Every structure is written in C-alpha cells, then in structure tokens.
Amino acid sequence: MELESRFSTDEIAVAVERVADEVSADYQNEIPLLVGILTGSFVFLADLVRAMSVPVEIDFIRARSYGKGTVSSGAVEITKDIEHDVTGRSVVLVEDILDTGLTLDFVTDRVRAGHPSEVKTCSLLVREGATAPDYMGLWIPQGFVVGYGIDYAERYRGLPDIKSVPGT
Numbered sequence: 001m002e003l004e005s006r007f008s009t010d011e012i013a014v015a016v017e018r019v020a021d022e023v024s025a026d027y028q029n030e031i032p033l034l035v036g037i038l039t040g041s042f043v044f045l046a047d048l049v050r051a052m053s054v055p056v057e058i059d060f061i062r063a064r065s066y067g068k069g070t071v072s073s074g075a076v077e078i079t080k081d082i083e084h085d086v087t088g089r090s091v092v093l094v095e096d097i098l099d100t101g102l103t104l105d106f107v108t109d110r111v112r113a114g115h116p117s118e119v120k121t122c123s124l125l126v127r128e129g130a131t132a133p134d135y136m137g138l139w140i141p142q143g144f145v146v147g148y149g150i151d152y153a154e155r156y157r158g159l160p161d162i163k164s165v166p167g168t
Contacts, residue, residue, distance in 0.1 A: 003156070003163035006145055007138060012124075012162065015137035016044065019122065020051035022135050023092060026120075027054050032090040033116075035082055037107055038062040040096030043149030043157075044124040044137075048094065059084045061110075063103050076106040086114040096150050097140075098123040098130050124148070125162070144168035 007015075023032070034056050036045040042060075049056055062080035091111055095104050104121055111119050121133035125140050146152045147159030156163070 002166060003146065003159075004166060005161065006140065006164045007148075007162040009160050011138070012148060013047075015124065016047045017051050019124075019135050019137050020048050020053075023048070023122065024053040027056075027090065030090055031055050031057060032092050033057045033059060033084055033086065034092045034094055034122075035107075035111065036060045036094045037096070037103065038080065039157075040150045041094050041124075044096055045094045048122075057084065061107055063107050065103050076103050078107075078110070082111065082114075086111055086116040089116045091116045091119045092135070093119065093121050095121070095123040095133070096148075097125040097127070097145070098133055098136070099127045101130055104133070125150075 034045065036042060038060050039062065049058065059082045060080060061078065061082050063076050063078050065076045093104065093107055093111065098104055108119055108121065122135035123133045124137040126132055126136045128139055128141050144152065144165040145162050146156035146165060147162045149157050151157045152165055
C-alpha cells in the first residue's frame, strides 16, 4: 500500500509545542492529570509532556471503537481503565484523532462520573466537521491516516510523520 504524506515531523512538532504551551498556561498553579486514550495517543502524549512547562501526572485508559477496520463500529469498549482517583482533580483527556467524537464523549462521561473538578479534552488531529476539543493540534480532511502512534490494523504506528491511506 502506497501511503501519501499528510503532516511532516516538523509540522507535527510545531502543533505539539503550541498545544503544550496552551495546556501549560492553563495549569500554572496545579498539577493536572493527563489521561492518554490508548493506544493511538501514546506518541503524542509523550511528546506533549516533554514540551510542557508545568508538572503533570499521567494515566491511561484504553478505549476502542475501530478494531481492525477504518470505520468506527459505533460501540466503545473499555479494555483498560484509569488507575488514579480523579475526585477533585483537573483531568485532560489526550486523544490521537477526534473523528466522530464517540470515543472521546464516552471516555469523558466515564471520567466525569469520578467527580473531577474539571475535564478538558485534547486531540492532536481533529477531523473537519467535528466539534473542536479544548486543545487541538491540526485539522484534517476525511480519509484514514496512520503514523505518529495512529495505526491501521496495528500497523504503521512507528512512522515519525502522519500519512494518508489511499482509497479511504
């Protein structure tokens, strides 16, 4: 399969730095809990944390709705839950790509049930037409993308840039 370049490593780095600056500015006086939505967010979350100027705590939740296809199944399944107590905490949910919003909405509701002081959302990529999260990196048009942690059937996560999958 021939992949087409969508965002270079430099474009991604600029977006990550901008998002890190925005999140850091909002949490100058507290330590937020950043919760990566696995598996796609792990590269973005690592780079985001390294670029931030404030201390953070990290946790993960694994939620999936795509399986091995390129279209959401419409149902979200939690396969790993958050381990931190979120009561009274500021929580930032970190997603790789915001497409339909189904997974992020589901996870947001689940975290809110733990009574945090606030829940904000962050996504590296946001599909055109989707509702923007509190923090976002780059807008993308329709079509499936891979790389920088984002996979297609568990492949291509290790690409340093983001590429489009032709025909999707």
